[in-house]
């Protein structure tokens with residue numbers, strides 16, 4: 001799937017469905033918030049939610065006093081919906097309409113969060129582009145939370161094929177520059193009652209490590 005097809009697919013998902021009907025939507029992103037706390041998030045942290053869509057992760061960070069939050073997604077409709085839900089509380093959020101496989105970050109972040117985006121990258125070239133972006137965008141000593149379906153989880157998400165990971169295989173994919181600090185398993189139940197098994201891994205970007213990825 002190329003960048004245009006990907007954008008059209010997700011625009012259609014968000015235009016056609018309410019939050020409730022998006023299979024992966026969480027009322028409270030508990031595992032992400034728990035790992036963000038372990039990463040030492042505080043009001044001065046600079047955070048980006050990759051493929052944040054209409055997720056409440058940004059909102060929960062704002063509620064915890066985090067002032068510098070960015071949300072990136074290739075769907076403008078999703079970001080517009082998220083922005084309107086937040087209203088004035090979201091006035092300081094940076095909304096970035098971009099595809100993570102071609103985006104060039106202009107700044108560095110303390111925390112990179114991605115729930116259910118990396119696993120859609122089933123082509124080696126797209127994964128390499130994502131990892132290059134991650135390497136450039138996360139500060140040395142900063143953190144990344146990446147959540148994907150687990151190896152025995154669903155083979156598709158929102159109708160698209162996914163690459164599934166364990167915390168260990170994701171760690172190998174990210175490479176030596178990232179230390180796996182912690183992980184959680186979580187079962188998300190979709191609005192129509194099927195189970196999506198996720199792993200959430202928290203990585204620290206080594207201060208001294210080279211930023212070459214393992215892939």
Ligand SMILES: C[S@@+](CC[C@H](N)C(=O)[O-])C[C@H]1O[C@@H](n2cnc3c(N)ncnc32)[C@H](O)[C@@H]1O
Nearest residue numbers: 010024051052053055073074075099100115116
């Ligand atoms: C399964 S949804 C997850 C949304 C959100 N992270 C959550 O946990 O509720 C995947 C999201 O990633 C976005 N997305 C998919 N591929 C992307 C890409 N290559 N670059 C940026 N966003 C992407 C979609 O528009 C969608 O909002």
